[in-house]
Amino acid sequence: MSLRPAREGDGKGTINPWLIAPLVALAAFMEVLDISIANVSLQHIAGDLSAGQDESTWILTSYLVTNAVILPVSGWLSSVMGRTRFFVACIIGFSISSLACGLAPTLGLLIVFRAIQGLTGGGLQPTAQAILADSFPPRQRGMAFALYGMAVVFAPAIGPTLGGWITDQFSWRWVFLLNVPIGVVLTMLVTALLQDPPAYTAARLERRRQGAKVDYIGFSLLAVGLGFLQIVLDKGEQEAWFASSFIFWLSVFSLLSLISFVLWELGQKHPIVELRLLFERNFGVANLLMFLLGFILLGSTVLLPELVQRLFGYTATEAGLVITPGGVSIILVMPIVGRLVSVVDSRYLIALGLVICSFALFHMADFSLETDYRTFVWARIYQAFGLSLLFIPINTAAYRFIPATMSSEASALINVARNLGGSFGISLVTTYLSRFGQVHQTTLVAHATPFDAPYRDMMNGLALSFVAQGATAAEASAKALGSIYAIVQKQALLLAFLDDFQMLGIVFLAVLPFVFIMKGGLPGHGPGPAAH
Incomplete structure (x- = not known):
C-alpha cells in the first residue's frame, strides 16, 4: 500500500x-x-x-x-x-x-x-x-x-x-x-x-x-447463510442440536442459502465475494489450513480454562493465567518466524508447526487429576510455539500468487476461514465434551457394582471413615455411595477432556499431507505477482 x-x-x-x-x-x-x-x-x-x-x-x-x-x-x-x-x-x-x-x-x-x-x-x-x-x-x-x-x-x-x-x-x-x-x-x-x-x-x-451494481441477491444469500450458521454453531449444544426444530430449520436454511450463494457468485461478473480466488492452489489450501488454525486455536483456548475451572477449582482469573503465558510466547516467537519465512520454504515451517501443535495436544491428552499449574502453563506454551509457526507461513504462502489488486478480497476470505474455524472449533469441542463425558460415565458406572472387588473395597473403606466421623451405618453407606458417584463424574469428565485434546491432535496430523499440495519457493523468488 x-x-x-x-x-x-x-x-x-x-x-x-x-x-x-x-x-x-x-x-x-x-x-x-x-x-x-x-x-x-x-x-x-x-x-x-x-x-x-x-x-x-x-x-x-x-x-x-x-x-x-x-x-x-x-x-x-x-x-x-x-x-x-x-x-x-x-x-x-x-x-x-x-x-x-x-x-x-x-x-x-x-x-x-x-x-x-x-x-x-x-x-x-x-x-x-x-x-x-x-x-x-x-x-x-x-x-x-x-x-x-x-x-x-x-x-x-x-x-x-x-x-x-x-x-x-x-x-x-x-x-x-x-x-x-x-x-x-x-x-x-x-x-x-x-x-x-x-x-x-x-x-x-x-x-x-x-x-x-450492488449484488443484493448475493449479499442476502450470504447474510442468511452465514448468519444462521453462526446461530446454529453458537446455540446448537444449548438447544440439543437437531432435536430442536429451531436449530434444524436454521441449519436447513443456512445450507440452502450458502449453496445458492456459491452458485450465484460464480456466475457473476462482479461478485460480492471473489470465490474464484479459492481455485488458486496455494490460496485454496491456505484457507483450509487457516480454518483449522482457528478451529484448534479457539477450540483449545476454550477447553483448557474450562478444564482447570471444572476439575481443579481454578477461578476465572487463575484460568486466564493458564492461557496468557502462551499468548506472551507467541509475541516473542512470531518476529523470529517473520524472518524465517524469507529464507525457509513456508511449507516446511507449516509442517513443523502442525507436528508441534499435534504433539502438544497429545501431551495435553495425558493430563491427570494430579497435574499442577506449571504443567498446564508449559503445555500451552508448547502449543503456542507450534501455532506461531503456522499463522505467518500460511498467510505468506496464501498471498504469494494473488494479484495486488485482489489483496482485499483475498484477505476477506482468509479471515472468514479463520473465524469460521474458530466457531466450528468451539461448537464441536463443547459438544464432544458433553458426549464423551456421557460415554465415559456409562462405562465407569458399569463397574460400580457389588460384584466388582475394587468398588466393594472403596465402598467399605469410605463407609468406615464416615462411621468413624459419627455417622450411622445407613448414613455412612449413603455418603459413601455419593462420594463414589462424584468420583465417577469427575473421572468421566477428565476422560472427556482428554479425548477432546486427542481429537484435536489427530486433526492436525491428518491435514499434514495437504501442506505439500501448495507450490513451494520463497517469497519474492520465482513466478508470481510483483511486489505490492
Missing part, C-alpha cells in the same frame, strides 16, 4: 510502512479482543441488567452473527468505498457502537449495539491484513504478518483474563468503553498517514466507471 499523506505531489516523502503497521495491527487487535473479552462478564451483565443467563449469551451471539456476515464482503466494500475510507469508517463505527454498548441501559439495547459493533468492526481484520500485504514487498511481508499475527492470535488468549480483571476492578461497562479512546487516536493517525495505492485507486475508479 502506498503510505503517503493525503495529497500526492505535496513534496512529502513516503512514510515508512513500519509506522503504519502497528496502527492497523492495533485496530485488528481491538476488534478480535471484543470477541472474547466480554465472555467472562456475562454473569455481571445479566445481574446488572436484570436478565437471565441464557438471555445474556445473545450478547456474544449477536456480535458473532453480524461479524460473520460483514467479513466476507469487506473486500468488496473496500473496492467500492476505497480501502482507507472503509477502514476509517469501520474504526469510527466500532468506537461509537462500543460507547453505546458501555452506556446501554437494558439488555435488549446492549444486544442491538453489540450487533452493530460486530457489523462495523468486522471489516477491520481483513482490511488491516490487506493493508499490510500491500505495504511491504514479498520478502518483508513475513515480518508484517508477524505483527498482525501477534494481534489476532494474542487477543483471544488475553481476552478472558483482561475482561475478568476489568470487570472485577471497575465495571463490565469498561470492557466496551475502553475501545473509545483507542478508536479516537487510531482514527486521527490512520486518516493522517494512510492513502490507497495508485493501482488500487485506479482499479476502483475503473470499476465505478463501468457501473458495477
Whole structure:
C-alpha cells in the first residue's frame, strides 16, 4: 500500500510502512479482543441488567452473527468505498457502537449495539491484513504478518483474563468503553498517514466507471447463510442440536442459502465475494489450513480454562493465567518466524508447526487429576510455539500468487476461514465434551457394582471413615455411595477432556499431507505477482 499523506505531489516523502503497521495491527487487535473479552462478564451483565443467563449469551451471539456476515464482503466494500475510507469508517463505527454498548441501559439495547459493533468492526481484520500485504514487498511481508499475527492470535488468549480483571476492578461497562479512546487516536493517525495505492485507486475508479451494481441477491444469500450458521454453531449444544426444530430449520436454511450463494457468485461478473480466488492452489489450501488454525486455536483456548475451572477449582482469573503465558510466547516467537519465512520454504515451517501443535495436544491428552499449574502453563506454551509457526507461513504462502489488486478480497476470505474455524472449533469441542463425558460415565458406572472387588473395597473403606466421623451405618453407606458417584463424574469428565485434546491432535496430523499440495519457493523468488 502506498503510505503517503493525503495529497500526492505535496513534496512529502513516503512514510515508512513500519509506522503504519502497528496502527492497523492495533485496530485488528481491538476488534478480535471484543470477541472474547466480554465472555467472562456475562454473569455481571445479566445481574446488572436484570436478565437471565441464557438471555445474556445473545450478547456474544449477536456480535458473532453480524461479524460473520460483514467479513466476507469487506473486500468488496473496500473496492467500492476505497480501502482507507472503509477502514476509517469501520474504526469510527466500532468506537461509537462500543460507547453505546458501555452506556446501554437494558439488555435488549446492549444486544442491538453489540450487533452493530460486530457489523462495523468486522471489516477491520481483513482490511488491516490487506493493508499490510500491500505495504511491504514479498520478502518483508513475513515480518508484517508477524505483527498482525501477534494481534489476532494474542487477543483471544488475553481476552478472558483482561475482561475478568476489568470487570472485577471497575465495571463490565469498561470492557466496551475502553475501545473509545483507542478508536479516537487510531482514527486521527490512520486518516493522517494512510492513502490507497495508485493501482488500487485506479482499479476502483475503473470499476465505478463501468457501473458495477450492488449484488443484493448475493449479499442476502450470504447474510442468511452465514448468519444462521453462526446461530446454529453458537446455540446448537444449548438447544440439543437437531432435536430442536429451531436449530434444524436454521441449519436447513443456512445450507440452502450458502449453496445458492456459491452458485450465484460464480456466475457473476462482479461478485460480492471473489470465490474464484479459492481455485488458486496455494490460496485454496491456505484457507483450509487457516480454518483449522482457528478451529484448534479457539477450540483449545476454550477447553483448557474450562478444564482447570471444572476439575481443579481454578477461578476465572487463575484460568486466564493458564492461557496468557502462551499468548506472551507467541509475541516473542512470531518476529523470529517473520524472518524465517524469507529464507525457509513456508511449507516446511507449516509442517513443523502442525507436528508441534499435534504433539502438544497429545501431551495435553495425558493430563491427570494430579497435574499442577506449571504443567498446564508449559503445555500451552508448547502449543503456542507450534501455532506461531503456522499463522505467518500460511498467510505468506496464501498471498504469494494473488494479484495486488485482489489483496482485499483475498484477505476477506482468509479471515472468514479463520473465524469460521474458530466457531466450528468451539461448537464441536463443547459438544464432544458433553458426549464423551456421557460415554465415559456409562462405562465407569458399569463397574460400580457389588460384584466388582475394587468398588466393594472403596465402598467399605469410605463407609468406615464416615462411621468413624459419627455417622450411622445407613448414613455412612449413603455418603459413601455419593462420594463414589462424584468420583465417577469427575473421572468421566477428565476422560472427556482428554479425548477432546486427542481429537484435536489427530486433526492436525491428518491435514499434514495437504501442506505439500501448495507450490513451494520463497517469497519474492520465482513466478508470481510483483511486489505490492
